[in-house]
Amino acid sequence: MPETKVAALEATGSDFKTFHHTVIKRSALRPDDVAIDIKYCGICHSDSSIVEGIDSIFKRPIVPGHEISGIVSAIGQNVHKFNVGDRVGVGCFVDSCGKCKYCQAGEEQFCEKGVISVFVGDDYAGNQSEGGYSQSIIVKDRFVLSIPDKLDLAEASPLLCAGITTYNPLKRYGIKKGSKVAIVGLGGLGHIATQFANKMGAEVTVIGHSESKADEAKEFGAKAYEILKTQEDFTRLDGQFDFLLSTVAVKLDWNEYFKLLSVKGIACSVGLPIENQEFSLQAMFNRQNTLTVSNVGGIALTQEMLNFAAENDVHPKIEMIGIDDVPAAYERILNSDVHYRFVIDMSTLKK
The missing domain is CATH 3.90.180.10 (Medium-chain alcohol dehydrogenases, catalytic domain)
Structure with a gap:
């Protein structure tokens, strides 16, 4: 051996x-x-x-x-x-x-x-x-x-987990040209998700917590960078997004984030916070929203993701x-x- x-x-x-x-x-x-x-x-x-x-x-x-x-x-x-x-x-x-x-x-x-x-x-x-x-x-x-x-070869390494973790839900929910996507967080997962969504043709907004990352978000392909602190901030973006991908491992106020979704809009989390998440079905009802999670992808999808990254300069x-x-x-x-x-x-x- x-x-x-x-x-x-x-x-x-x-x-x-x-x-x-x-x-x-x-x-x-x-x-x-x-x-x-x-x-x-x-x-x-x-x-x-x-x-x-x-x-x-x-x-x-x-x-x-x-x-x-x-x-x-x-x-x-x-x-x-x-x-x-x-x-x-x-x-x-x-x-x-x-x-x-x-x-x-x-x-x-x-x-x-x-x-x-x-x-x-x-x-x-x-x-x-x-x-x-x-x-x-x-x-x-x-x-x-x-x-x-x-x-x-070195840049490829993170794609084998962070890359497929973010590519999988974007592909599964049909993100394409014309999609309006919000990415919550611009960390290890979020900065890759932003690039993927942009290269798929989506209009991407990153929702972050630090002004210091605003320029980098746009370098990764985001059209806008938002920091949401008050109810007025959420109201300002009311109904703007078809798809929201949370890449952060923290507890979110989902009832507020549902406000960002359009009718039949989908919120998906790839971040795995330890805390139990709380939300109201009433907050999802009027627009028939969906809250879901996403795992990593299989081998074939991971190879597809690597090929996509190579072809699209991710x-x-x-x-x-x-x-x-x-x-x-x-x-x-x-x-x-x-x-x-x-x-x-x-x-x-x-x-």
Whole structure:
């Protein structure tokens, strides 16, 4: 079984300073596997959230990371889609049953047997699944994504989670030329969602909380940038939007946000606040509004998203860090001090 150097965290709760370099064994290359030399791995807020709760979830060292980009180093004998040297990515999951109605529909994230996440839990054989804070990884070919040449390999990493998380609802709800879209939040998710919606032809308004991001919102393709503090602010934008996408993990006053929607307008959240959300059905009734959420997308949709990003010049804004900067990056994420996504240069993981 091949060995690889990783950055692992012992089960010590929220003490992020205990990341250490160690060696783990990956599975041997099977006929349908692709071996990948990892070049970059993005950091998602869910990485730090899972690591923060590691004492109650896992009783072992854990290797986080589910926004993986790299180069194919070897392929199994039955792999025909990829070749050594190809630019590839691995996202949130690495296996599913492949047989249930959801897998057959290209929605592996809802696999009835249970999708295998890249680093949360074990695979079907009971082996530990470890993520992308690593020099290399071995993944079944049908869960490996091709990264188009037009995409920078480092910038592609956040697209494998933040990108598909925001592309999925925009595609599912038919955002197109003429759509009027509001994006709540201009963080790691919001700045990518703004670019996607703009490139789909929508008229985009970003709803933020800081004047300092107004210019950047317009650079990402927003037509307008609004800060809504009072009922008068919400009334001013009454009925203006067909679709509202919340990318923030905070409790919103949904009864006020419903005012922004047109008749049959849809509000969708990809941000996952811990607090229970409260709203009145009466606030939704007169315009027959919908409130929903969105998960990540399946493999086929993720590949479509990568191709769309390449063809339409969608570029996540990243801050490159070394592996030893990860603890500080986690703290900065918790303090909302990142501009806009952290990406780890895996060459900094000591040989």
